[in-house]
Amino acid sequence: MLIKAAVAASNPTTLYIGLISGTSVDGVDCVLVDFSENTPKLVSTHFQPSPEDLRNEVLEVCAGAPLSLEQLGTLDIKIGHFFAAAVNELLAVSKTLPRDIAAIGSHGQTVWHKPNGAHPFSMQLGDANSIAYLTKIKTVADFRRMDVAAGGQGAPLAPLLHQDIFYCATTDRAVVNIGGISNITCLPASGNNLAFDTGPGNVLMDYWIGKHKHQRYDENGDWAMTGRTVPALLDRFLAEPYLKLPHPKSTGRELFNGDWLEKQLSDFSEIAPNDVQATLLEFTATTVACDIGLLMQPSALYVCGGGAHNAALMVSLARKLTNCKVDSTAALGIHPDWVEAVAFAWLARERMLGREIDTAAFTGAVRPVALGGVYSA
Ligand SMILES: Nc1ncnc2c1ncn2[C@@H]1O[C@H](COP(=O)(O)OP(=O)(O)O)[C@@H](O)[C@H]1O
Ligand SMILES: [Mg+2]
Incomplete structure (x- = not known):
């Protein structure tokens, strides 16, 4: 006993x-x-x-x-x-x-x-x-x-887990969690790990499709795929000062929300809603890929969060990161949703x-x- x-x-x-x-x-x-x-x-x-x-x-x-x-x-x-x-x-x-x-x-x-x-x-x-x-x-x-x-x-904290279980001493990996907001975790083989919030993930796309089609989110990115990126609008989005701040940094709905988007769109009233959605998707992919590219050249990017289900977003990310395999974290043993x-x-x-x-x-x-x-x- x-x-x-x-x-x-x-x-x-x-x-x-x-x-x-x-x-x-x-x-x-x-x-x-x-x-x-x-x-x-x-x-x-x-x-x-x-x-x-x-x-x-x-x-x-x-x-x-x-x-x-x-x-x-x-x-x-x-x-x-x-x-x-x-x-x-x-x-x-x-x-x-x-x-x-x-x-x-x-x-x-x-x-x-x-x-x-x-x-x-x-x-x-x-x-x-x-x-x-x-x-x-x-x-x-x-x-x-x-x-x-x-x-x-106070954020992001999920990268602590990414570092603990996804770091590999022989390959340069990056992880991105695309929830409402996106955060990247750079895990170079050197061990100089870094993480921060890049900006919007799905939050603006969710707002926009909610406003125009009364849907919670753009399944698969299908609606965005019916539109085309408008370069001038993308440039306007990319002029957001948060994006240029040095890390560490974190953000949320306090900044990236419907009001933020409507303000950016005030000079672009003639753009079709699906083109705005396509441009928002490109905005998320561009900020994630550029921030990673400035810090490292990963051979693999692993995506988690709901954004991993957005096929159009995954394709756009893969296009922007050359010589980098883009996969979901399922490839490393944890389904991206969890x-x-x-x-x-x-x-x-x-x-x-x-x-x-x-x-x-x-x-x-x-x-x-x-x-x-x-x-x-
Ligand atoms: N099948 C899908 N196609 C496209 N986007 C999706 C899909 N499933 C989930 N999402 C996106 O992921 C979001 C939820 O992601 P999640 O990781 O739970 O974010 P958060 O951590 O902010 O709650 C949804 O609001 C939606 O934008
Ligand atoms: Mg969620």
């Missing part, structure tokens, strides 16, 4: 759950990950689409709608409950018990990201107390704010193991810090 207990104590569970709802606000990605081997193994996944009313509320807040403290508190709880229900669904589909899970890593829903200025902050909602209580699982959350406190941008959620399971594990994380090359934090707070009911 005594021996059994000692084994259990020295062999804690290696299962973690990762949760992320990104800038697209499409829903919450939930993953169950086993860290018993060198590379994290995806055991089970679940995607819970955001209910329409909750999504609209979040989008309004992200667009700067005034919010009372009561509304803020309520939204925090609503999102926390939404995330907890998604975890409980993941447990049900994977037939896993709460006690089998070491911890949940919950990113939360970003509602405002302001990493620069006199009082920088990054705000995520989704009450971690509720998640821990409703799932009966220890929850690690609030990953970004310690990084900001340490002088970092990489970011795995990153938050990984971050939860780092936190539970008490490790400080060096984010200097990615977010610019001045020294390694432990990311995330631990909540247990």
